[in-house]
């Protein structure tokens with residue numbers, strides 16, 4: 001393939017880990033946990049915050065969109081509501097993203113990972129021009145992987161599970177980067193059921209067939225379609241609260257980095 005890693009500017013490190021997930025999936029808590037883990041294990045990393053509207057973060061960001069773009073002022077200046085304000089702030093930041101890349105490049109020898117936190121409203125990152133520009137800028141300079149954080153207890157419902165998988169699939173489709181499903185909150189509910197549903201669509205269909213509604217039938221059909229998607233995924237179970245699964249997470253990142261180096 002016409003891989004970017006053949007280019008002389010391409011570096012093996014740091015690995016960029018873009019963290020996306022539905023509001024409430026536990027992204028921020030997970031980021032905090034990952035930062036604690038890297039400190040503990042002497043893994044050298046940066047954290048980047050791409051949420052212009054977040055008030056407080058439990059971790060100290062090394063690169064923060066809020067240092068460059070003042071979300072409240074953007075709202076006022078362009079007469080925007082909250083979502084328009086976040087989107088426009090991210091657009092403004094994206095225009096200067098080559099500078100951000102340069103900062104990381106200068107520190108590259110001292111960094112293993114850059115963890116990237118994205119806005120709470122997932123679509124602001126996954127469905128915007130700036131999200132695409134930022135993702136592209138990362139992926140053409142460093143190995144880049146995406147992790148989609150899932151609220152495991154909520155996904156025990158087959159229809160919610162399917163919605164989540166379709167969203168994850170659309171992210172894979174848009175970014176074309178290695179994707180890790182991070183099943184979070186396994187201190188509340190183990191993610192074994194999810195692994196089983198992904199491995200065996202008949203098990204999922206059995207769970208989804210409890211009623212004969214249209215969505216249930218659709219859900220069953222979709223499980224066939226997603227079979228191929230599941231084959232190209234890595235999944236890990238974690239608890240951002242208890243800290244279980246951190247080693248597994250970084251192992252999945254490593255495997256995804258290999259995948260990136262081979263295919264992109």
Ligand code: GTP
Pocket residue numbers: 021022023024025026027028029030119120121184185186187188238239240241242
């Ligand atoms: P946004 O800020 O809207 O993007 O949400 P978020 O995805 O960053 O979620 P956040 O980290 O704020 O967590 C949402 C809620 O889930 C909080 O009440 C957390 O305490 C809780 N939570 C996060 N991770 C876990 C976990 O591993 N286990 C349990 N039991 N609760 C968790």
